[in-house]
Amino acid sequence: MPEHYTRATESATRHCNRCGRPTQHAVSAGRIGRCLECGPPPGQLSKKQQCDRQRREREARNPKLF
Numbered sequence: 875m876p877e878h879y880t881r882a883t884e885s886a887t888r889h890c891n892r893c894g895r896p897t898q899h900a901v902s903a904g905r906i907g908r909c910l911e912c913g914p915p916p917g918q919l920s921k922k923q924q925c926d927r928q929r930r931e932r933e934a935r936n937p938k939l940f
């Protein structure tokens with residue numbers, strides 16, 4: 875079956891140079907866009923960054939009592 879993209883398609887598998895393997899890529903109006911597995915989109919914190927932030931906020935609320 876030939877592979878083609880419609881406007882309804884939201885992602886497609888393509889080889890990503892950064893990931894070094896086939897990954898899901900965003901598709902917008904039939905055009906292949908950004909790799910979805912190359913980390914969070916701009917402006918969105920990664921899981922580790924979220925953990926670090928939560929830990930810092932918790933420590934700020936509860937000063938260490940040694």
Ligand SMILES: [Zn+2]
Binds near residue numbers: 890891894897911
């Ligand atoms: Zn990638």
